[in-house]
Amino acid sequence: MNVVEMQGVSRTYGPVTALRDLSLQVRAGELTALLGPNGAGKTTAISLMLGLSRPTSGTVRVLGEDPRHSAVRARIGAMPQESALPGALTVREAVTLFASFHAAPLGVGQALALAGLEDRANRRAGRLSGGERRRLAFALALIGNPELLLIDEPTTGMDAASRQAFWEALGELRGQGRSVLLTTHYLEEAERAADRVLVLHGGQLLAGGTPEALRAQVGGARVSFRAGLTLAEVRALPGVRSAQVGEGGHTELHTDTPERLLAELVGRDVPFRDLEVRRATLEDAFLTLTATGHSSQTASPSPSPASPLSQGA
Numbered sequence: 001m002n003v004v005e006m007q008g009v010s011r012t013y014g015p016v017t018a019l020r021d022l023s024l025q026v027r028a029g030e031l032t033a034l035l036g037p038n039g040a041g042k043t044t045a046i047s048l049m050l051g052l053s054r055p056t057s058g059t060v061r062v063l064g065e066d067p068r069h070s071a072v073r074a075r076i077g078a079m080p081q082e083s084a085l086p087g088a089l090t091v092r093e094a095v096t097l098f099a100s101f102h103a104a105p106l107g108v109g110q111a112l113a114l115a116g117l118e119d120r121a122n123r124r125a126g127r128l129s130g131g132e133r134r135r136l137a138f139a140l141a142l143i144g145n146p147e148l149l150l151i152d153e154p155t156t157g158m159d160a161a162s163r164q165a166f167w168e169a170l171g172e173l174r175g176q177g178r179s180v181l182l183t184t185h186y187l188e189e190a191e192r193a194a195d196r197v198l199v200l201h202g203g204q205l206l207a208g209g210t211p212e213a214l215r216a217q218v219g220g221a222r223v224s225f226r227a228g229l230t231l232a233e234v235r236a237l238p239g240v241r242s243a244q245v246g247e248g249g250h251t252e253l254h255t256d257t258p259e260r261l262l263a264e265l266v267g268r269d270v271p272f273r274d275l276e277v278r279r280a281t282l283e284d285a286f287l288t289l290t291a292t293g294h295s296s297q298t299a300s301p302s303p304s305p306a307s308p309l310s311q312g313a
Helices: 042-049 091-099 108-114 130-142 160-175 187-193 211-218 231-235 258-267 282-292
Strands: 002-013 016-027 031-035 057-062 076-079 148-152 179-183 196-201 204-209 221-227 240-245 250-255 272-279
Touching: 002 042, 016 042, 016 057, 016 179, 016 196, 016 204, 031 042, 031 187, 042 057, 042 148, 042 179, 076 130, 091 108, 091 130, 108 130, 108 160, 130 148, 130 160, 160 179, 160 187, 187 211, 187 282, 196 211, 196 282, 204 211, 204 282, 211 282, 221 258, 231 240, 250 258, 258 272
Parallel strands: 031 179, 031 196, 076 148, 148 179
Antiparallel strands: 002 016, 002 057, 196 204, 221 250, 221 272, 240 250
16 A cells, blocks of 8 residues: 555746656555655655645645645644744643644653653753754654654754664654655665665656665675775776775775675785775665666566556656
8 A cells, every 4th residue: 555646746836847757656654765865856745745735747645635635634744854843832832732733642741752852841942952853843743643754854953862762763653554754865874764765866756665675776885995006906906886096095996896806906915904895885876876867677676567666767
């Protein structure tokens, strides 16, 4: 079952096209990360899912209905990138106020606990730090007991401990069967937490699938070391896709065959140190996809014939 379906969606603002023939699905019970560089159309897509605007063409369905219907919007929780919070109210008062807007809200204490704000409950919202304000926005998104959470850049401004607590809370919510779609520029967080990843670029879907499937498209590994090799010598090593040589002989390269490359260095008696080898990450896949701008048809398969993966949307 899909909780969000966008089919052939375009959205223009005068001469600017924010989304272009976009088709994507968000599956029920999953955490989906919507990634893309600035200006890719992520915020516009979420705005359409929230029913805050309508597509210029195409269709948007959320929980099976038009998201502009009030009955649908009552089943969605939203955490926008920027939130206007009631600064004169305490954290508890703000969450209690928002709870009164819903027919069957979560308990105020439960929302505060999920957002990690129990020890800030009596502090006025206007005196919160930037990270604490993001946690309050999260609590306000949760308080309506939503089936679907749409979250735009949730951990911006949070410290490391707050980010960890946020992801633990999302894991708990996902364990309850809730669906989550979020945007983030912290790709390592998306790689660790997301069930599926959708990559937007220029208002179009480049790729979608599990983090593992997207990493597999890049393949190989990133290798770094210090040696006395020139850039031309490094590029001539077996399997090197790209390379950089910096100050002090610091070398970074991407290779399809790290084992063969290292064997070549040892076989040539090349002295090197500070060796580090890491397999391709979601960030590597993201940078490769957005650099080329070509859609991918080799991410993970989908059981739905209308999936953008099978269409290469």
